[in-house]
Amino acid sequence: INAEYGEEEEEEEEEESEDEEEDEEEDDEDSYDSASSDEELSYRDRITARAVRADRTKDPNVLRAPIFCVLGHVDTGKTTILDKLRRTNVQEGEAGGITQQIGATNVPIENIIKECSHLDLPELRIPGMLIIDTPGHESFSNLRSRGSSLCDMAILVVDIMHGLEQQTIESINLLKKRRTPFVIALNKIDRLYEWKIMNKVPVEEAIKKQKKITRDEFEDRSKQALLQIAENGLNARLFYDNPDFKTYISVVPVSGISGDGMADLLTLACELSQKMLGPQLVYKNVLEAMVMEVKAIHGLGTTVDIILRNGQIKEGDQVVLSGIEGAFATTVRAVLTPHPMKEMRVKNNYIQHKVVKAAQGIKICARDNMDKTLAGMPVYVAKYPEESEILIADANKALKEELKSIKLAPEGVYVQASTLGSLEALLQFLKDSKIKYSGVSIGPVHKKDVMKASVMLQHDKEFACLLAFDVKVERDAQETADSLGVRIFTADIIYHLFDQFMGYKDELKQRRKEENRNSAVFPCRLRIIPTCIFNTRDPIVMGVTVINGILKPGTPICVPSKEFVYLGVITSLEMNNKQIESATTGLDVCIKIENIGGDAPKLYGRHFDENDVLVSKITRESIDILKEFFRDDMTKENWKLIVELKKLFEIM
DSSP: OOHHHHHHHHHHHHHHHTTSOHHHHHHHHHHHHHHHHTTTSOHHHHHHHHHHHHHHSOOTTOBOOOEEEEEESTTSSHHHHHHHHHTOOHHHHSGGGOOOSOEEEEEEHHHHHHHTTTSOOOOOOSOEEEEEEOOOSGGGHHHHHHHHHHOSEEEEEEETTTBSOHHHHHHHHHHHHHTOOEEEEEEOGGGSTTOOOOTTSOHHHHHHTSOHHHHHHHHHHHHHHHHHHHHTTOOEEEGGGOSOTTTSEEEEEOOTTTOTTHHHHHHHHHHHHHHHHGGGGBOOSSOEEEEEEEEEETTTEEEEEEEEEESEEETTOEEEEOBTTSOEEEEEEEEEEOOTTOBSSSOOOOEEESEEESSEEEEEEESSOGGGBOTTOBOEEESSHHHHHHHHHHHHHHHHHHHTTOOOOSSOEEEEESSHHHHHHHHHHHHHTTOOEEEEEESSBOHHHHHHHHGGGGTOGGGOEEEEESOOBOHHHHHHHHHHTOEEEEESSHHHHHHHHHHHHHHHHHHHHHHHGGGOOOOEEEEEEEEEEEESBSSEEEEEEEEEEEEOTTOEEEEGGGTTEEEEEEEEEEETTEEOSOEETTOEEEEEEEOOSSSOOOBBTTTBOTTSEEEEOOOHHHHHHHHHHOGGGOOHHHHHHHHHHHHHHTOO
């Protein structure tokens, strides 16, 4: 940077410093320092030098709020525990009561002290807690891993009634892999037989005051849970019996419904975070932040939810974000936070700030390209315009790895979701279900999205549909879809969307099956019963035994031993004087063969007799139809017969 630029920057900062708050003054001085003393350094060296300086000048007595991640299996009560903590009701507002996005809640220290007033609280130096709620269902493993990658400590929720379940074990492996300390909340103790609510006393005391039958059930179920935890390679103890918090994982019995044990969980979480995370929680002025969700909000446009782990973000900052089409720089228009003790996911009035310090869940509005932002990627702040290019290159490098997961197929369904986190989860679910996707988008469904999905009408009608997850469908989009023949499936639970699509797929398959029923020729080999010849010529009516295969009306019949002479098509089947739809190996039935096709009618006794075996006349086309639409109606033996007949008819 040249000397003139440095002088201009110095003058500007001197003018602004009179009106800025103390925090921002320090930040401006820091910027000034880097402008003057690091003049000779390259831009990248300057960024590094700034980080080193921030690390050197940090105050060990100033701590940021620890970030807690709530993990566990679906329906173990993660959101209910947080609802009890916040005294909110997010869980009821969620589709099917299932968390489908990550939510962040800021809990100020005053609320923690108030909640734990009946317990002996240690001296708390942290300014509060930031709690992240992650989805439990297996489809959302990407969101769980995203949450746990930026948390300092985790709360693993286990249902005392069911013990460890699939996603709980996955979460344990995730935490082991990341070496993240955690405590276990043994939830739903209120479900124990004749449990009496005592949420204003320590949970150990509450358990002792229960009836013997309740205490016995708690002992049995908690021992079972501890045994399952041990089977997964971890030592765990009930927190009040824990001799060493570093050797054994603490298990806190709680109830998200009644509130029993909630204060104990909060106290333990705060105490352990201060003891175990000490240096990690020291605030330093270097930005550590990650994009959690990308959302379109009425009145604000596309906004980005960010978890600010360290450092600060202020209005007017030049931020670098990773996008679907590559990283980009944009200017922050507004920095918003939810009210304390409120969820970021819940629509409410936000508080606007000039500057926000870590740790906090924030929402930022910026000038452009926000809808292209990728969730799960870091956020960078450029102090000077020249630094943006370096940071964009860094972000693109990190982005390459992330984009490998979104691979579009040439043919497939069009997928749309409200947030990128939900989209990733849905795409993973479709991938696991072997459903291809050819296009993706975020936000409400517009006419242009339907037009993109309609391209599949030319390729495969099965994929000419749009899966809209937790988004609104605009009226013009629905009208366009109806006129073009594109199906739009909407749902706010991933599995419902999947069920709808599979139902549509089955319906389409059934329709195609009916359309091709007349062209399908099932393999069969028939032996004539000589005592049951009822009519010898058009129509030929006779009794036959099915040697092997499936005999159905509409099957063309020929005689291979008589130079493949074509007899006609079976128009009806009877057994015991009753019409039947099909006959399988070993059955004796009466068949009517009508001469359809214009050839001279064939006569029993002249063109063929009881010594000849009759077979269905298959073709390459009929075999392909069986493979595509009637595979479920065919057995292994039938396919073997197809192979034999292919050789007989010399079909390639």
